[in-house]
Amino acid sequence: xxxxxxxxxxxxxxxxxxxxxxxxxxxxxxxxxxxxxxxxxxxxxxxxxxxxxxxxxxxxxxxxxxxxxxxxxxxxxxxxxxxxxxxxxxxxxxxxxxxxxxxxxxxxxxxxxx
Amino acid sequence: xxxxxxxxxxxxxxxxxxxxxxxxxxxxxxxxxxxxxxxxxxxxxxxxxxxxxxxxxxxxxxxxxxxxxxxxxxxxxxxxxxxxxxxxxxxxxxxxxxxxxxxxxxxxxxxxxxxxxxxxxxxxxxxxxxxxxxxxxxxxxxxxxxxxxxxxxxxxxxxxxxxxxxxxxxxxxxxxxxxxxxxxxxxxxxxxxxxxxxxxxxxxxxxxxxxxxxxxxxxxxxxxxxxxxxxxxxxxxxxxxxxxxxxxxxxxxxxxxxxxxxxxxxxxxxxxxxxxxxxxxxxxxxxxxxxxxxxxxxxxxxxxxxxxxxxxxxxxxxxxxxxxxxxxxxxxxxxxxxxxxxxxxxxxxxxxxxxxxxxxxxxxxxxxxxxxxxxxxxxxxxxxxxxxxxxxxxxxxxxxxxxxxxxxxxxxxxxxxxxxxxxxxxxxxxxxxxxxxxxxxxxxxxxxxxxxxxxxxxxx
Numbered sequence: 001x002x003x004x005x006x007x008x009x010x011x012x013x014x015x016x017x018x019x020x021x022x023x024x025x026x027x028x029x030x031x032x033x034x035x036x037x038x039x040x041x042x043x044x045x046x047x048x049x050x051x052x053x054x055x056x057x058x059x060x061x062x063x064x065x066x067x068x069x070x071x072x073x074x075x076x077x078x079x080x081x082x083x084x085x086x087x088x089x090x091x092x093x094x095x096x097x098x099x100x101x102x103x104x105x106x107x108x109x110x111x112x113x114x
Numbered sequence: 115x116x117x118x119x120x121x122x123x124x125x126x127x128x129x130x131x132x133x134x135x136x137x138x139x140x141x142x143x144x145x146x147x148x149x150x151x152x153x154x155x156x157x158x159x160x161x162x163x164x165x166x167x168x169x170x171x172x173x174x175x176x177x178x179x180x181x182x183x184x185x186x187x188x189x190x191x192x193x194x195x196x197x198x199x200x201x202x203x204x205x206x207x208x209x210x211x212x213x214x215x216x217x218x219x220x221x222x223x224x225x226x227x228x229x230x231x232x233x234x235x236x237x238x239x240x241x242x243x244x245x246x247x248x249x250x251x252x253x254x255x256x257x258x259x260x261x262x263x264x265x266x267x268x269x270x271x272x273x274x275x276x277x278x279x280x281x282x283x284x285x286x287x288x289x290x291x292x293x294x295x296x297x298x299x300x301x302x303x304x305x306x307x308x309x310x311x312x313x314x315x316x317x318x319x320x321x322x323x324x325x326x327x328x329x330x331x332x333x334x335x336x337x338x339x340x341x342x343x344x345x346x347x348x349x350x351x352x353x354x355x356x357x358x359x360x361x362x363x364x365x366x367x368x369x370x371x372x373x374x375x376x377x378x379x380x381x382x383x384x385x386x387x388x389x390x391x392x393x394x395x396x397x398x399x400x401x402x403x404x405x406x407x408x409x410x411x412x413x414x415x416x417x418x419x420x421x422x423x424x425x426x427x428x429x430x431x432x433x434x435x436x437x438x439x440x441x442x443x444x445x446x447x448x449x450x451x452x453x454x455x456x457x458x459x460x461x462x463x464x465x466x467x468x469x470x471x472x473x474x475x476x477x478x479x480x481x482x483x484x485x486x487x488x489x490x491x492x493x494x495x496x497x498x499x500x501x502x503x504x505x506x507x508x509x510x511x512x513x514x515x516x517x518x519x520x521x522x523x524x525x526x527x528x529x530x531x532x533x534x535x536x537x538x539x540x541x542x543x544x545x546x547x548x549x550x551x552x553x554x555x556x557x558x559x560x561x562x563x564x565x566x567x568x569x570x571x572x573x574x
Contacts (some may be wrong), residue, residue: 012318012358014311016367019155019523025365027360029319058402065371067383072365074382084523086156087417089456096316103318 001111007053008103009114010037015099020088020096022080024050024102027072037113038071044107045073054098056080102109120285122278122302126150126197128158129174133390135332136180140187142348145334146285147260148188149277150197151307152177158271159414159521161201162246172202173210173268181266182214189222189265190502196256196277200268202246205538206226207268223540225259227251227269228546231546232411241526245416249409249533252301252376254290255429255547257279262539271412273375275303278335286339290550297380297402298341300373304380305345305353305363305397312345312363314353321562323359328352346391355393376379376530377411377550407553409533411526418453418482419517421489423497425477428470428507432463435505436477443479446496452481452488453500465488476511483519489517527556 013023026045028037047062054077061078081095082088092098123145127137129152131136139148152174153161165172177199188195198206201504204226211224232239232247241247248271259267267280282288282299305312312333314323335343345360347353364385373380379402386399427435436459447455447569467473479497481489494514503509509570530549537545 008318012315012362014318014366018367019525021369023367025362025368026464027358027361027365035350054468063370067365067371069383069385070361070364070387072361074365074368074370076369079321084155084521086159086523087420087482087483088413088453089420091458091460091478093188102316 002054002108003107003111003114005109005114006104007107011103012042013099015095015102015104017081017084019084020079020081022077022098024075024077024099025072026075026099027070030071033111033113034071038068040110041071041073042066042068045075048113050075050077052104053107073108118338120147120282120337121145121334122147122149122281122337124151124306124309124332125150126152126177127151127307127311128154129142129160129176132329133176133180136184137187138351139332139334139348140184140191140193140344140417142331142351145191145193145194147194147281149281149306150177151198151274151277153197153201153271155412155414155523158202158246158412159523162414162521163519165202166245170203170206173204173207174199174201178207178210178214178442182218183209185215185220185222185266189220194260194265194267194281194283196260196267198269198272198274198277200226200228200270202231202248202270204268208538211266214244220517220538223263223538224266224268225261225262225264225539227255227272227535227537228268229535230270230272232528232533239528239532241411242415243257244317244413245521246414247411247526249411249528250376251409251533251535252276253279254377255535255537257283258545258547259278259537259539260284262537262545264386264540274307275300275375276377278303278306279377282341291552293378293402293404294400295339295341296378298376298397298400299337299401300375300380300402300425301364301385301397302335302337302343302345304373305360306335306361306458308366309333310353311366312360313347313355314359317359317362317468319358323354325516326352341400342396345395345397355395357387357389357395358388360397374406376405378405379554386409404552404554405550406556407530408527408556409530411528413524413526414521415524417520417522418484419486419489420480420482420520421493421515421517422480423514424511425479425497426474426507426509426511427477427505428463428474432459432461432475434469439477439500439504439508442500443496447493450488450492452483452493454480454482456480486517493517
């Protein structure tokens with residue numbers, strides 16, 4: 001059984017910028033069901049999933065790097081911030097709050113992970 | 115310094131970070147070295163603009179104020195200070211620090227590290243015509259300065275982690291190929307480089323930390339001879355150091371599983387975190403490999419000028435109001451439109467709101483152009499002139515302003531050996547820091563058939 005819940009229900013995240021690219025590190029709360037949650041996050045986060053949850057990334061290159069030793073997945077969105085922080089016209093030019101937006105998106109989560 | 119463990123603190127994660135943090139870190143507990151990072155891609159541009167106005171500027175001025183307040187205390191405690199606050203002008207910052215020290219009756223040994231600034235070599239290196247161009251140097255210049263007895267080391271653009279790796283190299287005597295030890299210190303440095311980020315700042319699980327108004331303590335690393343470390347903070351400070359707060363910083367602004375740097379590439383997929391005690395997180399297991407044969411260069415060009423106007427839209431028919439004012443502005447700008455015109459409307463308004471602010475949203479227009487006049491009055495006057503002649507409830511969120519210059523950041527790459535990494539010691543002698551002899555091919559300078567495809571460029 002799955003339930004629609006914010007991704008941030010048990011997934012932490014922090015985002016930032018490197019020039020015109022945005023980075024989002026996601027990792028699971030490992031206080032319970034650590035192994036299952038890590039396996040779920042690693043499988044769940046893919047370039048297509050990021051494009052679905054962050055529609056403005058749909059036309060961009062998205063890279064996903066698993067870091068299971070940290071219970072984490074690192075996401076890089078190439079070009080989201082245009083020419084970089086000083087030149088971007090984006091609402092949040094340094095992508096500081098991008099991760100909090102992503103955490104608030106509702107996704108289908110297997111019930112036994114909650 | 116105790117032989118077995120080196121205690122390295124951080125008191126700054128950016129230019130503008132908590133001014134009192136240097137004193138807090140010195141008074142709050144034992145340290146061997148106190149580091150501070152003041153430079154970001156954007157900061158180099160800000161310092162570049164400072165230097166254009168006054169060639170003796172181009173360093174982080176807040177560091178000078180902190181040093182004036184804390185230099186005596188640090189010297190008394192034997193805490194060495196290592197900072198990249200030199201920015202585009204470490205020599206000038208060093209001179210200013212000596213003046214400050216003289217005024218206080220102190221005689222610290224101050225060294226600086228330079229060679230990162232490539233702005234005078236851009237033609238030779240094919241870097242275009244930038245305002246700033248700085249290679250990210252490694253840790254061995256800082257280490258040489260400390261070994262020579264420096265009390266204070268200021269640098270230009272070094273990698274953020276080098277501020278922590280340099281003291282560890284000086285203390286433990288690691289050689290250039292002690293990759294696992296270096297990588298361990300790089301990871302500790304990466305955790306410390308953003309200050310309170312590692313100790314509960316901006317952490318998505320903030321509610322679990324029972325946040326109160328106590329200022330979050332800045333982090334410190336207790337580094338061991340094998341490069342492993344414990345991340346902690348001074349007792350009684352706010353925030354917390356947990357596996358989650360350390361992970362939050364480990365995954366911040368990294369670009370793959372390998373954290374490339376000028377001295378070593380650290381394998382992020384080898385890090386093992388464990389909880390030692392309350393507010394004590396151990397980092398071990400970090401593996402390192404030889405660094406790339408090229409250094410990353412932070413290049414900032416003057417991009418042009420920009421300006422923004424925000425229209426406040428309230429109540430009913432928001433879309434219709436937005437469409438109309440956009441059409442009015444488009445017509446007014448039609449003769450010479452700015453090169454970039456970007457409109458955004460975020461529908462933050464709530465239906466049937468019991469507050470006026472809740473019923474409102476902002477329509478934002480950002481323009482960019484190489485001509486300051488085009489984004490100045492030529493852009494703002496049409497908006498102002500609509501004041502009595504547009505949608506109902508017309509108002510702007512701020513008075514019109516002139517356009518401001520903006521930069522464009524891009525990374526570039528140069529061979530390690532092209533950069534003259536140099537230390538100027540406190541006695542005026544200079545020491546040249548050779549490039550690493552063992553490197554991995556980074557694949558950006560062309561490749562022969564049959565070689566593997568180029569890797570991603572360095573990403574620190």
